[in-house]
Amino acid sequence: MAIQDAFCLVVEREKQRADSPALMAINSICRRKPFDDISALVFLRGFIVIVLRNRLRGFTLVELLVVIAIIGVLIALLLPAVQQAREAARRSQCRNNLKQFGLALHNYHDVHRKFPMGYVDSASANSATRDGGWSWQAMILHQLEQSALFEQIDFTAGPFGGDSVPENVSAVGNSLSAFNCPSDTKPSHAELFTASNNGHVQQIATSSYAGILGSNGPKENPCAAGNSLAANPDQRGLFTANECRRFRDVLDGTSNTACIGEVTWAVSNNQVLFGSVGKGGSANCHTPNKDNVDFPPHRHLRNHKVKLNGPPTDRVFSGFHSLHIGGAHFLFVDGSAHFISENIQHTASAAADPPSDWGIYQRLASIDDGEPVDEF
Incomplete structure (x- = not known):
């Protein structure tokens, strides 16, 4: 008209x-x-x-194919950039998670005048029944603005209590975003079924982070009968069993000492559960058709070889690793978070070797080795 x-x-x-x-x-x-x-x-x-x-002219077949080809080329050019941007965002979120831990640990130290212990190890740690205890992850919930969850936990009982401690069963099933790296493809929960769990299947939230026990850690397979998580006396990290460190104990300097690192999930290897440490003997370590979740929520800087990216394999399953390309994130005692390259200088030292024989990677895990740390 x-x-x-x-x-x-x-x-x-x-x-x-x-x-x-x-x-x-x-x-x-x-x-x-x-x-x-x-x-x-x-x-x-x-x-x-x-x-x-009054007649409309449509696309010819050739024109349509050309348009489709152009769109395909644009997608091929833009997709890698989009993926890189997404991974950069995930890495940033992972680093922020560690910074939250750092702030929570400092606030915890301000209140208690000490850091939380790495994990609560029971008197039966060397026995075949080795039960579980709470870790630093559960102890800093209040500082992570999870006071309701913290108040729900009965710390006088272990996290793997079956139906006997229902409040703990509910608490360890909470999956918190702060404990999960966006790049980690692990399941949000793991099923625990052991004899010490009264025969119950328990859903426990998983975690992408672990505290550092030291430069060398417990025996190769903590799930083997008779192996103790405290078997290696060289536990010079910030988080050890039944012992709380203080700022004054970090003699190497808070900016030169790492305390938390990334770990990835791998079925049939040691995993990390939120807020708890699972210790199992040969009778209840590997259960049929279930994820093996009997492990400590701490790690040591493995002295055999370094593999900081990709899933854990071979002898590095108890070390640190991530799905980020080129390395993994670590939190230092001063509250800073750093991305450490998989090419960091390290040595294949034994637990009995003096700190002077350690590489930079091993020295970062010790609070008082007395050796200078070069740039990493």
Whole structure:
């Protein structure tokens, strides 16, 4: 209707001339209905006459294929950039999680004048029944603004109590975003079924982070009968069994000592459960058709080889690793978070070797080795 009104304006102007060619052209065009498309613009005596056509021209097959090809090329060019941006965002979130831990640990120290212990180890740690205890992750819940969850936990009982301690069963099933790296593909929960759990299957939230026990840690397989998590006396990390460290104990400097690192999930290897330490003997360590979740929520900097990215394999399953390309994130005692390259200098030292034989990677795990740390 608007187009026809425009024609009427031109017609009124040209009515003064009976022999106006513009008037004759417009009268001819206006008889064609409907007006579907614009095909040309014609200038007549200072006026714009719109010549219309009532047929639409579609895409040819060649044009359609060209458009599809262009879209495909654009997607191929943009997809890697999008993936890199997403991974950068995930790495940033992972680093922020560790910084939250750092702030929580400092607030905990301000209140209690000490850091939380790495984990509560029971008197039966060397026996075949080795039960579980609470870790630093559960102890700092109040400082992570999870006071309700902290108050729910009965710390006089272990986290793996079956139906006998229902409040703890509910507490350890809470999956908190602060304990999960966005790049980690682990399941949010693991199923625990052991004899010490009264025969119950318990859903326990998993974690992407572990405290550092020291430069060298417990025996190769903590789940083997008789192996103690405290078997290696060289536990110089911030988080050890049944012992609380203080700032004054970190003699190497808070900016030179790592305390928490990333770990990834791998079925049939030691895993990390939120807020708890699972210790199992040969009788209840590996259960059929279940994830093996009998492990400590701490790690040591493995002295055999370094593999800081990808899933744990071979002898590094008890060390640190992530799904970030090139390395893993670590929290230092001063509250800073650093991305440590998988190419960091390290040595294949034994537990009995002096700290002077350690590499930079091992020295970062010790609070008082007395050796200088170069740039990492």
